[in-house]
Amino acid sequence: MSITEKESQDIIGRADLNDVEAILAIPTVDPTEVEHAVKDNADAIFTWDYTLARPALRRLYEKAKTGQWNATTDLPWDTNVDVEAQVSSDLAAMSAGLTATHYDGTPVEKWSDKEWTDFAIEQRRWSLSQFMHGEQGALLCTAKITETVPWYDAKLYASTQVVDEARHVEVFARYLDEKLGGGYQINAHLRMLLDDIINDSRWDMTYLGMQVMVEGLALAAFGNMYQFTSEPLLKQLLRYVMSDEARHVAFGVLSLQEVYAGMSDKEIKDRQEFAYEASVRMRDRFMSQEVWERMGINTRDVVPLVLQDPTREVFQQMLFAKIVPNCKKLGLLDRNESWLRRRFEEMGVIQFEDMDDTGEEYTKFALGEELPASH
DSSP: OOOOHHHHHHHHSSSSTTOHHHHHTSOOOOTTOOOOOOOOOOOOOOOOOOSOOOHHHHHHHHHHHHTOOOTTTSSOTTOOOOHHHHHHHHHHHHTTTOOGGGGTTSGGGGOOHHHHHHHHHHHHHHHHHHHHHHHHHHHHHHHHHHHHOOOHHHHHHHHHHHHHHHHHHHHHHHHHHHHSSOOOOOOHHHHHHHHHHHHOOOHHHHIIIIIIIIHHHHHHHHHHHHHHOOOHHHHHHHHHHHHHHHHHHHHHHHHHHHHHHTOOHHHHHHHHHHHHHHHHHHHHHTTOHHHHHHTTOOHHHHHHHHHHOHHHHHHHHHTTTTHHHHHHHTTTTTHHHHHHHHHHHHHTOGGGTTSOOSTTGGGGGSTTSOOOTTO
């Protein structure tokens, strides 16, 4: 069952998933902007039921209490980072397969090795900046979950994630400032997604958008960068952050599994559409429009080629390695005549459906444990 043009327009704002003009029509965020307000429509919920009704969430809470780390004292901030030399050594992996031959006929084909290295440095600044902005989004969303979720055990765990997210914003901001000389403004597609998540009044949508979709992609992205970078401070920073992120995604899966099992098809369709919209927004942001612009390249000259770059496509698909199996575990893939399954097939990411979900996988990411083989 293919999605109709009208349905696509209503959900993602364009009739064609790969409409480059529509993607680029979203203006980049003003780099001088320092404050952004979003209407939060949710009620704060008190609960007087203090029974431990959800043991899986209580185990997660206990794990969070023992898994805390101090960003100031536990990371070797005195590490000297030679950005150009380091990024050069990581270039093949961290430029996500972008090669001069793929861009014949554009200004990029004339780039020297120095320009490709400069691009890779900017790409790293941009990627870590989006991680940082996404972590602030998670900070606000988990503070909202603490207020809005009706369950005692969930409120306790969400409070620990607020602390985690503050620490993540801290480490990415410090690394960007001290080691990379500054970062980038938030990508417009990421900001639109965060706005939607915070604006929605339903507490489970905050969970789905942030805990399952955004955090799931972040866990995969951190794992990809961890695997390929040899910069010791960044590698250790990512390892610490991943130990927290795996718990955060598990929190969403464990909480929503119970809720979604009792929802009607109509209610589930709303969640399927939201998951699809979030997936498209996250995919769109990896066009790296701001990086191309800083390099003096017209994005319209290269973004169609970015969409067609086979190695870039593999990189983007990998980022859904946690999202798809988690959506399957939540029952979102195959309800309503497999509506979300069809969308993930169109995006080319359905192959991840049988990979491990993160409902219990967080124990493998704990500090001191060897990471799963895929990372």
